[in-house]
Amino acid sequence: MEQLIASIYETLKGYRADEKTPGVRMTTARIETWIKQFEEPLRIPILTELDSIFKKRYYSKEQVQEYLEKLVEYFSKEFGFKNPIDFLKNTDFLDLQEHGKSQKVMLKLFGNMIESKYGISLVECGTTSKKYSFYLDDVLCTGLKMMTNIKEWLDKDFHKGKTNNQALADKSTKLILFYIMIHEKNYNNKTWEMGKNNMQVLKDNHQLYYMKEIKNDIYHAPNFDLVYPLAENQSDEVIEYENEIIETVDKYTAEKKYQTRNDFYRPTGLPKKDVIFTSPENRAIVENAFLEKGIEILKKSNVQKKSMRALGYSMPSQKNFGFGALCFTWRNVPNNAPLVFWWEGGGFTPLFKVTRGEVFDFGKFFDLE
Numbered sequence: 001m002e003q004l005i006a007s008i009y010e011t012l013k014g015y016r017a018d019e020k021t022p023g024v025r026m027t028t029a030r031i032e033t034w035i036k037q038f039e040e041p042l043r044i045p046i047l048t049e050l051d052s053i054f055k056k057r058y059y060s061k062e063q064v065q066e067y068l069e070k071l072v073e074y075f076s077k078e079f080g081f082k083n084p085i086d087f088l089k090n091t092d093f094l095d096l097q098e099h100g101k102s103q104k105v106m107l108k109l110f111g112n113m114i115e116s117k118y119g120i121s122l123v124e125c126g127t128t129s130k131k132y133s134f135y136l137d138d139v140l141c142t143g144l145k146m147m148t149n150i151k152e153w154l155d156k157d158f159h160k161g162k163t164n165n166q167a168l169a170d171k172s173t174k175l176i177l178f179y180i181m182i183h184e185k186n187y188n189n190k191t192w193e194m195g196k197n198n199m200q201v202l203k204d205n206h207q208l209y210y211m212k213e214i215k216n217d218i219y220h221a222p223n224f225d226l227v228y229p230l231a232e233n234q235s236d237e238v239i240e241y242e243n244e245i246i247e248t249v250d251k252y253t254a255e256k257k258y259q260t261r262n263d264f265y266r267p268t269g270l271p272k273k274d275v276i277f278t279s280p281e282n283r284a285i286v287e288n289a290f291l292e293k294g295i296e297i298l299k300k301s302n303v304q305k306k307s308m309r310a311l312g313y314s315m316p317s318q319k320n321f322g323f324g325a326l327c328f329t330w331r332n333v334p335n336n337a338p339l340v341f342w343w344e345g346g347g348f349t350p351l352f353k354v355t356r357g358e359v360f361d362f363g364k365f366f367d368l369e
Contacts, residue, residue: 004047005031011054014061014330015352024353034340034351038289045285052278053326059180059211061109061330067211068110069117071178079132085118092126092173093134096149100355102138102332110136130158133173139327140182140210141336142315143190150175150202168205175206181327182210185217214327224271227311227324227338229287231265238288241295241310242321248306249319256317263320276326291321293348294339300346312336328352 005028015026035043076087093110097103111122133153140146158167167173187208194203214225234242242264253259277283294310307314311322313335323336333342333352342354 001035001043001047004044004051005035007051008047008054011051011058012328015328016331018061024355026352030349030353031351033349037348038293042285042289045282046289049277049282049286053276054328056276057181057212057326058328059330064106064180064211064329065109065113067180068113071209072114072118075132075176085120086128087132088114088118088120088125089128090126090130091132091134091176092130093122093136094149094153096135096153097137097145101145102329103136105331106136106138130167130173132176133164134176134178136178138180138329138332139325139334140179140187141323141325141327141334142313143183143186144315146177147190147193151199154199154202165201169201171205175202177206177208179208179210180329181212181214182208183214183216183325188217212327214325218266218270223273223275224266225276226326227287227290228266229264229291229321230268230284232268234288235292237295238291245306245309245321246319249317252306252316258317260317260319263318290338290340294322294343297339297343297346297348300348301343302346308335308339311338 008031009026009028012026012031016024017026019025035047038046072084072087075081075091076084079087081087081090093107095103095107107122114125115121135146135150137146154163154165154168156164158164158172162172164173168175191203194200215223216226218224218228245264246262249260274280274283277286291310298308298310307316309320309322311320311324314320314322322338324338325334325336327334327337328341333354335342340348340350342350342352344350344353
């Protein structure tokens with residue numbers, strides 16, 4: 001167990017390491033405290049799988065910064081600019097999220113990089129033209145945040161007398177979406193929604209780029225990269241929790257005059273190709289352990305918000321145990337990830353110390369004030 005903890009720490013040691021508050025950083029002691037909250041027979045399988053998962057799904061600040069540097073060079077050539085500075089001066093980097101959200105941090109990282117490498121500030125970007133409108137963020141899970149941000153942006157002024165929606169329509173600008181990680185099914189769902197909600201101009205005039213695509217369409221992908229348990233051998237507590245969700249969701253959807261299907265369990269035999277877990281047996285152990293511990297956390301924390309579920313935030317119309325995201329960056333764990341990673345309450349110590357909806361207390365490099 002000590003070797004696994006040391007290996008996991010080596011991967012995660014940069015988590016929030018550049019902040020002023022030492023208590024938010026990852027330590028071997030924190031990992032040990034966390035894993036000992038699970039029954040002893042579960043500890044080695046959980047640590048084994050997380051050691052593998054974090055090596056594939058944790059992005060350090062250095063990795064992201066290096067990718068952002070390559071991104072500028074790539075887009076400069078892709079969009080036909082003479083050099084990176086021309087690209088930057090013709091690109092408006094959108095700042096649409098409130099303080100404490102991931103976009104602010106990503107923009108600060110990007111701004112420091114271009115100032116250091118190209119001698120141009122983020123404020124100077126888009127001063128020649130706004131040929132490209134660039135939306136930068138870390139992880140697309142449900143896609144709800146992106147849609148909310150962009151809907152509001154569409155109604156704002158591109159310049160006096162023209163909205164951003166009109167600018168997209170007449171090709172004055174093109175929207176670029178860039179993420180560290182995206183969930184394929186949810187991005188596809190959002191593009192479908194665009195076509196159904198009088199947002200065809202947005203659907204036709206945006207491009208998506210990302211570092212990592214996460215396959216999460218269980219019916220159309222050979223691999224499935226989320227925490228998504230099997231129905232076999234579930235405890236009475238799980239069945240009771242499942243029935244509670246069904247009752248709550250049915251009430252919600254009845255008021256809106258539609259129904260949704262049960263999506264609590266993945267079909268037996270899927271995924272056909274597992275690129276996240278090392279074995280089907282360990283996958284089942286980890287998924288069930290996270291589900292049962294998440295239920296325990298919710299009960300002890302007396303959580304009333306029905307969209308917050310054992311395996312992470314979900315939509316109120318969805319009959320599932322939560323989104324089950326497995327994606328992590330040097331400064332964020334999405335609330336769509338299982339509660340065991342980030343929920344602090346009910347006497348539970350999460351693996352990651354997170355901050356929700358507040359300004360982060362960063363040091364010099366990430367000063368948000």
